[in-house]
Amino acid sequence: xxxxxxxxxxAEGLSKRYGQRIGCxxxxxxxxxxxxxxxxxxxxxxxxxxLGLLSxxxxxxxxxxxxxxxxxxxxxxxxxxxxxxxxxxxTDWGFVHQDARLGLRMGVSAGGNVGERLMxxxxxxxxxxxAEAENWLERVEIARERIDDCPSAFSxxxxxxxxxxxxxxxxPRLIFMDEPTGGLDVSVQARLLDLIRSFVGDYGLAAVIVxxxxxxxRLLSHRIIVMRHGRVIETGLTDQVLDDPRxxxxxxxxxxxxxx
Amino acid sequence: MSxxxxxxxxxxxxxxxxxxxxxxxxxxxxxxxxxxxxxxxMPMPYGWGTGGVQVxxxxxxxxxxxxxxxxxxDDTTNAVSIxxxxxRTAGIATTTHTRDATVIQTRHRIPEAPxxxxxxxxxxxxxxxxxxxxxxxETETRxxxxxxxYGLMHVKLYEDIARHGHIATTxxxxxxxxxxxxxDPSPTPKFDNPKMDMCPALQLFGAGREKRIYALPPxxxxxxxxxxxHPFERTKFDRGCELCGAEGIYLDEVVTDxxxxxxYVCSDTDYCEGRxxxxxxxxPPIREARR
Amino acid sequence: MYVAVKGGEAxxxxxxxxxxxxxxxxxxxxxLTTDQIREQLALAVDRVMCEGSxxxxxxxxxxIKQARGDLIEAIFLVRAYRSTLPRFGYATPIDxxxxxxxxxxxxxxxxxxxxxxxxxxxxxxxxxxxDRRHGAAPVVQPLRKAVEDDxxxxxxxxxxxxxGLIEPNPRAVNDEAVGDLTRDPLSFPADRDLRLQSLSxxxxxxxxxxxxxxxxxxxxxxxxxxxxxxGPVEVHFVPEELGFxxxxxxILVTECEMVNQFKGSAExxxxxxxxxxxxxxxxxxKAMSMALVDRxxxxxxxxxxxxxxxxxxxxVLSHTDNVQATGFVEHLKLPHYVDFQAELQLVRxxxxxxxxxxxxxxxx
Numbered sequence: 044x045x046x047x048x049x050x051x052x053x054a055e056g057l058s059k060r061y062g063q064r065i066g067c068x069x070x071x072x073x074x075x076x077x078x079x080x081x082x083x084x085x086x087x088x089x090x091x092x093x094l095g096l097l098s099x100x101x102x103x104x105x106x107x108x109x110x111x112x113x114x115x116x117x118x119x120x121x122x123x124x125x126x127x128x129x130x131x132x133x134t135d136w137g138f139v140h141q142d143a144r145l146g147l148r149m150g151v152s153a154g155g156n157v158g159e160r161l162m163x164x165x166x167x168x169x170x171x172x173x174a175e176a177e178n179w180l181e182r183v184e185i186a187r188e189r190i191d192d193c194p195s196a197f198s199x200x201x202x203x204x205x206x207x208x209x210x211x212x213x214x215p216r217l218i219f220m221d222e223p224t225g226g227l228d229v230s231v232q233a234r235l236l237d238l239i240r241s242f243v244g245d246y247g248l249a250a251v252i253v254x255x256x257x258x259x260x261r262l263l264s265h266r267i268i269v270m271r272h273g274r275v276i277e278t279g280l281t282d283q284v285l286d287d288p289r290x291x292x293x294x295x296x297x298x299x300x301x302x303x
Numbered sequence: 304m305s306x307x308x309x310x311x312x313x314x315x316x317x318x319x320x321x322x323x324x325x326x327x328x329x330x331x332x333x334x335x336x337x338x339x340x341x342x343x344x345m346p347m348p349y350g351w352g353t354g355g356v357q358v359x360x361x362x363x364x365x366x367x368x369x370x371x372x373x374x375x376x377d378d379t380t381n382a383v384s385i386x387x388x389x390x391r392t393a394g395i396a397t398t399t400h401t402r403d404a405t406v407i408q409t410r411h412r413i414p415e416a417p418x419x420x421x422x423x424x425x426x427x428x429x430x431x432x433x434x435x436x437x438x439x440x441e442t443e444t445r446x447x448x449x450x451x452x453y454g455l456m457h458v459k460l461y462e463d464i465a466r467h468g469h470i471a472t473t474x475x476x477x478x479x480x481x482x483x484x485x486x487d488p489s490p491t492p493k494f495d496n497p498k499m500d501m502c503p504a505l506q507l508f509g510a511g512r513e514k515r516i517y518a519l520p521p522x523x524x525x526x527x528x529x530x531x532x533h534p535f536e537r538t539k540f541d542r543g544c545e546l547c548g549a550e551g552i553y554l555d556e557v558v559t560d561x562x563x564x565x566x567y568v569c570s571d572t573d574y575c576e577g578r579x580x581x582x583x584x585x586x587p588p589i590r591e592a593r594r
Numbered sequence: 595m596y597v598a599v600k601g602g603e604a605x606x607x608x609x610x611x612x613x614x615x616x617x618x619x620x621x622x623x624x625x626l627t628t629d630q631i632r633e634q635l636a637l638a639v640d641r642v643m644c645e646g647s648x649x650x651x652x653x654x655x656x657x658i659k660q661a662r663g664d665l666i667e668a669i670f671l672v673r674a675y676r677s678t679l680p681r682f683g684y685a686t687p688i689d690x691x692x693x694x695x696x697x698x699x700x701x702x703x704x705x706x707x708x709x710x711x712x713x714x715x716x717x718x719x720x721x722x723x724x725d726r727r728h729g730a731a732p733v734v735q736p737l738r739k740a741v742e743d744d745x746x747x748x749x750x751x752x753x754x755x756x757x758g759l760i761e762p763n764p765r766a767v768n769d770e771a772v773g774d775l776t777r778d779p780l781s782f783p784a785d786r787d788l789r790l791q792s793l794s795x796x797x798x799x800x801x802x803x804x805x806x807x808x809x810x811x812x813x814x815x816x817x818x819x820x821x822x823x824x825g826p827v828e829v830h831f832v833p834e835e836l837g838f839x840x841x842x843x844x845i846l847v848t849e850c851e852m853v854n855q856f857k858g859s860a861e862x863x864x865x866x867x868x869x870x871x872x873x874x875x876x877x878x879x880k881a882m883s884m885a886l887v888d889r890x891x892x893x894x895x896x897x898x899x900x901x902x903x904x905x906x907x908x909x910v911l912s913h914t915d916n917v918q919a920t921g922f923v924e925h926l927k928l929p930h931y932v933d934f935q936a937e938l939q940l941v942r943x944x945x946x947x948x949x950x951x952x953x954x955x956x957x958x
Contacts, residue, residue, distance in 0.1 A: 126450045162457035167531050374930075379602055381928050387603075512918045
């Protein structure tokens with residue numbers, strides 16, 4: 044058992060290669076409960092590989108990830124059985140994809156999408172499942188009347204909000220987001236970012252957000268990790284790193300944003 | 304080669320029967336689990352009962368009495384054809400009476416008369432995988448069964464209710480077996496599902512094309528999936544059989560003219576004939592089953 | 595009128611009698627013999643043997659006659675017969691390198707050891723209907739040429755292999771037994787031995803369409819017909835009692851080796867890759883299609899992205915068998931009235947509910 048102020052998730056020496064190419068090299072980090080960490084870098088910097096490894100979608104060549112389960116036990120994630128891993132993924136964790144089609148069942152109604160996790164953990168009362176789905180749709184600002192519509196009929200912004208509702212319904216403690224605002228209009232982005240920010244605050248969520256958009260990182264994250272060529276080159280409190288970057292590469296990233 | 308005498312008892316060679324019996328034993332040991340088996344080409348087409356025929360061939364002995372039904376009836380063409388096949392290749396006795404049969408091969412129905420201990424009911428199964436139309440990949444559905452990862456099945460039922468106000472599945476209605484595996488009861492109407500629960504007879508399922516065998520040992524718990532507030536409901540007919548007067552049984556709608564005329568008669572022909580031959584001696588119709 | 599559904603047994607017997615009559619056709623026309631089919635419809639016989647997985651020209655000819663020329667039905671007859679045959683052992687692998695060449699062509703080299711041998715082929719014929727085929731046309735005797743005793747006909751892939759330009763043929767791991775599709779159910783992911791078996795007895799039409807689709811961009815493999823060879827090969831068997839190899843006779847086979855786009859990595863230099871096709875009899879189109887699909891199905895093994903139907907192992911292997919496919923499609927002819935009754939009742943109920951809801955809405 045560990046103390047509550049110990050990190051929720053600890054990664055040590057994570058490495059992953061794709062043939063000759065380095066996906067991610069010797070990355071270590073810790074995430075505390077309620078803490079939002081942004082991983083930034085250009086495409087090909089290894090941030091998506093890191094997210095895949097942390098969320099057990101990919102297997103590392105070296106290193107491990109430990110996680111403090113709801114029971115309080117600390118477990119090596121790569122030693123979990125497949126059943127345990129899937130259970131963790133659909134209860135204590137969430138995953139918001141840039142492409143909503145990866146996170147939603149496009150031919151299943153919004154209510155069915157949100158209800159799936161509840162049914163998977165044993166809910167068997169239609170009325171209660173539906174009420175809970177309505178409740179979460181409302182919290183992500185999707186009208187109750189849309190509960191029986193399929194996400195294929197939703198706008199891009201609504202799909203992302205539905206993904207969040209689908210994840211939140213089991214009250215996860217940790218949520219992974221891969222470019223959650225990518226490809227959305229600026230005004231839609233702003234509304235989604237507000238929503239994510241309020242959820243993180245209200246529910247004490249920890250989150251790992253992969254983004255190439257430094258503005259998203261500044262708005263949402265407490266801490267920032269800058270990656271390049273598969274390695275972490277700078278890390279620190281978000282405001283500090285963005286206001287006073289030490290590494291020349293980070294300076295370049297920050298400068299290129301300011302010029303726009 | 305058309306002479307049946309050239310073939311082994313019940314067509315299949317003994318090695319093949321042993322292989323199928325091993326699969327059957329495994330299936331009985333893990334109720335509801337789909338056991339892969341090396342299905343053979345049979346002299347009838349895939350989809351026409353090759354799985355059921357192979358299972359029947361493997362469990363038949365010379366003293367068995369076989370009944371074959373399709374859609375509940377003994378005289379439907381495919382039932383006749385399969386019954387003939389075993390008469391020719393195994394030379395065994397056949398019957399149309401449910402109570403006299405030791406082995407009953409069926410497509411799409413369970414007889415109305417209660418089955419008893421010692422009887423074997425063999426189902427012909429087209430698609431054994433209850434998750435198939437939710438997830439087409441065998442590799443994924445096998446994993447879902449292994450991990451008891453059945454959320455998707457309930458999503459389907461949820462969608463039915465959201466769309467139609469009730470579960471809009473009338474046949475091949477999925478069941479949970481012995482609190483573990485989700486199983487496809489074969490395309491029997493859901494009316495027959497309650498008969499599978501705690502049935503005294505051994506129930507064997509053979510899918511030839513898909514190469515799977517599964518089983519329900521006698522007295523196995525079989526529960527039709529549902530929601531607490533939308534419980535499983537057996538199909539009800541608001542009338543009885545117009546030939547024998549039986550109620551609470553499954554009816555066929557027979558179109559009698561081209562002006563919308565029709566009559567309703569028992570789907571189970573043996574049950575209907577038995578009642579008409581001896582109206583007072585016939586077993587009382589099974590009323591709405593209680594769960 | 596209810597008796598109309600009765601009497602299935604008599605109806606079946608009558609239908610089969612009618613079938614016999616139709617099979618015979620006009621009685622004034624001489625009846626076809628199975629010898630004629632075996633000799634003159636040899637390619638149909640080859641296809642039935644190949645997809646029926648049973649090398650017996652006479653049985654295949656009989657099946658074609660019995661099936662009235664419906665080849666899938668004939669394949670089915672042969673397969674059903676095949677399941678009753680006891681299995682007494684497995685032959686040793688045939689050596690197509692020692693084939694007595696009847697046809698051998700390569701599209702990758704203009705000339706090569708052993709030469710290009712056109713053999714009996716439709717290639718370069720003009721597809722013009724020929725009146726002379728109506729009757730008994732005299733057959734021009736083909737030219738004969740003596741085979742040189744030491745005429746080696748090496749596989750094109752071996753010529754490339756000597757220079758390391760093509761990946762070596764995969765070797766069985768530690769003499770691991772080759773799987774048998776007809777004795778063990780296929781499970782996924784399937785190894786290449788089972789994949790090739792499945793393709794070799796798979797439906798020619800499906801393989802042709804899938805192979806074609808890879809050429810049109812759905813899973814491109816950049817194929818070259820490295821070599822197609824056809825001819826008899828000897829089959830050997832080692833009876834346990836004897837402990838040495840005996841010859842069982844010869845079978846006619848067609849083999850196609852595709853040479854496909856190369857791959858390379860830091861560990862291994864760029865090399866061509868292989869696709870393989872083998873059929874009983876002279877089934878050239880099938881052998882070529884099989885080689886295309888085999889190569890497409892190796893996508894996962896070779897680290898290629900799986901994006902097209904021909905690369906999707908579960909999809910391809912689950913649907914290649916035409917006996918399975920035809921059975922399941924045609925089973926829709928069987929009565930389904932019990933299930934249909936249940937659906938009928940549901941539709942009626944749902945229509946009532948819909949009408950009630952509409953009436954209520956109109957009233958409000």
